[in-house]
Amino acid sequence: MATYVISDLHGDYEGYRRILTKIGFGEDDVLYVNGDVIDRGKDSIKILQHMMMQPNIFPILGNHEYIGCQALRFLMNEITEESVESLESGLIEGLLQWQEIGGRKTMDEFSKLTRQEQEDILEYLEEFSLYEEVAVKGKIFVIVHAGLDNFSQDRKPDDYRLHELIFKSPDYGRVYYKDKYLVTGHLPTMAIEGNARPNRIYMANNHIAVDCGAGYDGRVGAICLETFEEFYSDD
Ligand SMILES: [Mn+2]
Known part of the structure; x- marks a missing residue:
C-alpha cells in the first residue's frame, strides 16, 4: 500500500x-x-471519466476546475431571463477567462457527451476537495492546488477561503510549516525560482511541488509520500 500525489494533468490522458x-x-x-x-x-473529460470510477483516487480542486465548472454549469442550463441576468453579473467574464486559459478543448469534449454524462462530470467536479491533510508514516502533508495565500501559523487549512487556495503559488524559499510538508501544483516546477531541476518534482524548505509541466510540453510527475520516490510519465 502506498500513497501518491500527481498534479496538473491538463488533459494529458496518455501521461496520466x-x-x-x-x-x-x-x-x-x-x-x-x-x-x-x-x-x-x-x-480532459476522458481523464475525469476514468478518475471517477476509481474509489482510491481523491481529486483536489484547481483553478481550472473552479472556472470551468461554473462555465459548463451555465452552458448546460437553458437561457432564461434569470440566467441572462446572472450572465451580466460576471459569467461572460468567466467564460472568456476560461477560453483564455485553455477551456476551449474541454468545452468541445463536454459538448459531445450525453446529457447524463455531462451531469455526471459536473457532479464529480463539484465534489473536488479544497485541500487534503494526510498523515503518512508519521509525516503530515497538506495537499493544496496552488498554495496558502495570506499564510499564518495560526490558521488551520480549514480557515482558508477558496480563493486563497487555488490561484496563488507560495514562496518556495520560505518554510511554511516546520512540522508538515506543503504539497502544491499550479506552477510548473521549471518556473520555480532557482530550481535547477526543471520538469522534475521540487523538494525544498518543506515544500513538495509536483507540477512537471504536462500541457506545456512537460510531463506528469508522481511522488510517493511513504518513500519520497519520484516517478515520471516519460522516463
Ligand atoms: Mn492551476
Whole structure:
C-alpha cells in the first residue's frame, strides 16, 4: 500500500495512464490528484471519466476546475431571463477567462457527451476537495492546488477561503510549516525560482511541488509520500 500525489494533468490522458502504470497503481494504493486535470490538452473529460470510477483516487480542486465548472454549469442550463441576468453579473467574464486559459478543448469534449454524462462530470467536479491533510508514516502533508495565500501559523487549512487556495503559488524559499510538508501544483516546477531541476518534482524548505509541466510540453510527475520516490510519465 502506498500513497501518491500527481498534479496538473491538463488533459494529458496518455501521461496520466503512463504514470499509473509507472507507479503500479493498485487497489490498495491511494492517489491524490492535486487539481487542474482539465484544459489545454485534448482529453480532459476522458481523464475525469476514468478518475471517477476509481474509489482510491481523491481529486483536489484547481483553478481550472473552479472556472470551468461554473462555465459548463451555465452552458448546460437553458437561457432564461434569470440566467441572462446572472450572465451580466460576471459569467461572460468567466467564460472568456476560461477560453483564455485553455477551456476551449474541454468545452468541445463536454459538448459531445450525453446529457447524463455531462451531469455526471459536473457532479464529480463539484465534489473536488479544497485541500487534503494526510498523515503518512508519521509525516503530515497538506495537499493544496496552488498554495496558502495570506499564510499564518495560526490558521488551520480549514480557515482558508477558496480563493486563497487555488490561484496563488507560495514562496518556495520560505518554510511554511516546520512540522508538515506543503504539497502544491499550479506552477510548473521549471518556473520555480532557482530550481535547477526543471520538469522534475521540487523538494525544498518543506515544500513538495509536483507540477512537471504536462500541457506545456512537460510531463506528469508522481511522488510517493511513504518513500519520497519520484516517478515520471516519460522516463
Ligand atoms: Mn492551476
